[in-house]
Amino acid sequence: MSYLFPTYNRLDIELVSGKGAKVEDSNGRKYLDFIAGIAVCNLGHSPLPVKKAVEEQLNKVWHVSNLFQISQQEEAAKFLASASGLDAIFFCNSGAEANEAAIKLAKKHTGKTKILTFKQSFHGRTFATMSATGQEKIHSGFGPLLPAFEYLPYNDAGAVSEIEGDDIAAIMVEVIQGEGGVNPGNETFLKEVEKKCVELGALLIIDEVQTGIGRTGAPFAYQHHELNPDIVTAAKGLGSGFPVGAMIGRKELVSTFSPGTHGSTFGGNPLAMAAVKATLETIFEEDFLIGVKNKSGTFIQCLKEKLEPLSFVKEVKGEGFMIGIELEAEAKGYIELLRKNGLLTLPAGPNVIRLLPPLTVTEAELGEALGILEETLQAHEKEAVR
């Protein structure tokens, strides 16, 4: 019997070591890891610069409270500010916490109560972020939810243009819905959301917990659409596996979070900040991101050419290394077959195979993954036809 709450459907596999995009399980079986801890290990497993930075900090001091100066926080914050074009950062420990901070800041700053989010969104598992998430299966059994949230259809610019009311504090949106099925937001819709926020005096909160930190080939995914968010949240890839989250805000919001309004015991501790600094130093390099764009562009093109002709494949979609293969059928069985053939992938919604390789994945590894995907899905096509 297990001593753990069964909150996850765990595979009967334990990954015991990893380097780059390759991992090995306790039976010595090797895999290509296109899950990367769910968009966390953006520099691959055990990236040397991050390892060195954390080791150095381990030899100095691990944790001091936010009652003291922590210069590493200032340095890490500067990276996020300059990459986002925003002004101030609050550090916490997870994506949900970053969104919690955003929700609190938006309500306090505007003095308004309502937050609009979208169907099939995912914003976290705490009470407020669960309430913000537009998926019934995630709410089930926990009602009544917080009353502040209302859900609009995603990618429906018309529905957004009809929003009215003077009680809306913010609209919170993912540029590409991750957990909801790798659904890229279209330009018209995203621009309409931005326009509506300006019109209503509401803040635009962009949840970049999954899409941020280079995942889509830009520091943040909203930069592909030249949006001007008031608040951006990040977490997954931020610390290369060290648990850390960040809320990034515009300067007009800074004084709203005065001492005593928000906080976190662990948020921004020196160990986490060492991991963040070393991670961002590499990922926010222009050449690194150009590399991600080029590699992923070719890979997506190849996936489209090889997989879209298959009868049960609907569409290959996504941006950078956040890729979804949408099927006419349930994705679960195919993900299992891919795993048996040595490629780790994960679902997004019921019908999508999601690929989130490390951004450092090599051309050779991409070729290998393409081969496994092609062979596995083609074999199934033959079965189906027969």
Ligand SMILES: *Cc1c(COP(=O)(O)O)cnc(C)c1O
């Ligand atoms: C994963 C995720 C979250 C929640 O992050 P946690 O670190 O699990 O709390 C929030 N928003 C998005 C878009 C995510 O993908």
